[in-house]
Amino acid sequence: xxxxxxxxxxxxxxxxxxxxxxxxxxxxxxxxxxxxxxxxxxxxxxxxxxxxxxxxxxxxxxxxxxxxxxxxxxxxxxxxxxxxxxxxxxxxxxxxxxxxxxxxxxxxxxxxxxxxxxxxxxxxxxxxxxxxxxxxxxxxxxxxxxxxxxxxxxxxxxxxxxxxxxxxxxxxxxxxxxxxxxxxxxxxxxxxxxxxxxxxxxxxxxxxxxxxxxxxxxxxxxxxxxxxxxxxxxxxxxxxxxxxxxxxxxxxxxxxxxxxxxxxxxxxxxxxxxxxxxxxxxxxxxxxxxxxxxxxxxxxxxxxxxxxxxxxxxxxxxxxxxxxxxxxxxxxxxxxxxxxxxxxxxxxxxxxxxxxxxxxxxxxxxxxxxxxxxxxxxxxxxxxxxxxxxxxxxxxxxxxxxxxxxxxxxxxxxxxxxxxxxxx
Numbered sequence: 001x002x003x004x005x006x007x008x009x010x011x012x013x014x015x016x017x018x019x020x021x022x023x024x025x026x027x028x029x030x031x032x033x034x035x036x037x038x039x040x041x042x043x044x045x046x047x048x049x050x051x052x053x054x055x056x057x058x059x060x061x062x063x064x065x066x067x068x069x070x071x072x073x074x075x076x077x078x079x080x081x082x083x084x085x086x087x088x089x090x091x092x093x094x095x096x097x098x099x100x101x102x103x104x105x106x107x108x109x110x111x112x113x114x115x116x117x118x119x120x121x122x123x124x125x126x127x128x129x130x131x132x133x134x135x136x137x138x139x140x141x142x143x144x145x146x147x148x149x150x151x152x153x154x155x156x157x158x159x160x161x162x163x164x165x166x167x168x169x170x171x172x173x174x175x176x177x178x179x180x181x182x183x184x185x186x187x188x189x190x191x192x193x194x195x196x197x198x199x200x201x202x203x204x205x206x207x208x209x210x211x212x213x214x215x216x217x218x219x220x221x222x223x224x225x226x227x228x229x230x231x232x233x234x235x236x237x238x239x240x241x242x243x244x245x246x247x248x249x250x251x252x253x254x255x256x257x258x259x260x261x262x263x264x265x266x267x268x269x270x271x272x273x274x275x276x277x278x279x280x281x282x283x284x285x286x287x288x289x290x291x292x293x294x295x296x297x298x299x300x301x302x303x304x305x306x307x308x309x310x311x312x313x314x315x316x317x318x319x320x321x322x323x324x325x326x327x328x329x330x331x332x333x334x335x336x337x338x339x340x341x342x343x344x345x346x347x348x349x350x351x352x353x354x355x356x357x358x359x360x361x362x363x364x365x366x367x368x369x370x371x372x373x374x375x376x377x378x379x380x381x382x383x384x385x386x387x388x389x390x391x392x393x394x395x396x397x398x399x400x401x402x403x404x405x406x407x408x409x410x411x412x413x414x415x416x417x418x419x420x421x422x423x424x
Contacts, residue, residue: 044213048125051205052216057121059337064121067114070344074110077351078103084364091364094178095297098155099350101182105144105151106347113140114344126217131202134219138200142193143186145311146239148346150185152304153243159297160250164257192239196231199223229319236312244305251298258294296357300350307346310339 039047048055057063081103085091116137120127127134158178162169200223205216221228314335321328354361 039207039210044215047207047210047213048205048216051207052125052218055124057124060121063337063340064118066341067118067344070341070348071110071114073352074106074344074348077348077355078106078110080365080369081351081354081361082107084361084367088364092175094158094173094175095155097175097178097182098151098158099354101185102148102151102155102350105147106350108140109144109344109347113137113144117340124218126215127202127219129219134200134202135197137219139190139193139197142196142235143189145308146192146235147186147189148304149239149243149308150189151182152301153247154181154185155297156247156250156301159294160254163254163294192235196228196235199228199231232315232319236316240308240312247301251294251301254294296353299357300353303349303353304346307342307349310335310342314339 039050042050082100085096085100085103129137158173162173165172199221200219202217203220203222204218205213207213314332317332317335321332324332351365355365
């Protein structure tokens, strides 16, 4: 049976060369070790088709259309997210810093990774960027994978501290600390991406008695398969399973805290202890604001987990399966295509969630897109009524205990800290 060719740009070099009964990705670069006398009579193009598979991915057209739609939505949405956070000082808050970092990560994937993948799907070989391009591609995908999950984890920890430990949040949840954490996140992501990057390189199809086949250079795994399996399994454990478990526990604790506070407020009202209507109204608004922000970030985490799960399933499937059957081959093809779509979909989903679940993000997006002369009056009106009073519905100043004093989460006592309210 001829080697099965699959697109593998999302998992550069995830499949190493092997026997023909094992599925080979499009960037597997060496023929089998055994000499096949028929190879002497084949042309270079026939040899590449035999050992590397078709030059163009079979499902190129539908996947290309899907990727282009994701590219447009993701590039515009994440670009607007970065723009509104940079332009409006009221949005320079700890949580928005994490959202900005997440948007930058998504833009890197969409602007650099997606075009490269589409080109490789159109022409699986030869790889034209050389060894440095191969290292860059592998490093890029691995870094944004790790940085994204670390960003989401840090965001969840920040939300937990702000809701469950509001007094401590005054000194912990600050812009200075958020910038430092983000520096550590990106540094750690690059550092932890180096092992997988070092396992990849350029190989060319080398056929016994024929030598190297011209035009067959590919960016693929060049180190022992066992090392790659170890790296993949370790990465999945420490950069997906453990973070998602931690995040789940944190949001469970946040939900329990918000529920207790809501029940306490209802009891106080029922017993007549909260007689001042203005105080009750303020507490309801503050509770609704925190709940709305937490709900939006929780949905973001759920979507993140759903989108990234196929990516890790794909890698683990190749890592653990040693004996391939026809049914496993077919299953792997579907998982591989789905993982690619969801991989990029995760980069486009966040801005859509902000628009759907945060009226302030929605207002600022509309303001950023309002470029005509008829919009100037509306822009001024919007800025004075929405941006000046809050932090965009995502960050964050939280209340202390119910009935107590409000503590804005300012940076180092900075009076610019804003009190969070519900979406308007």
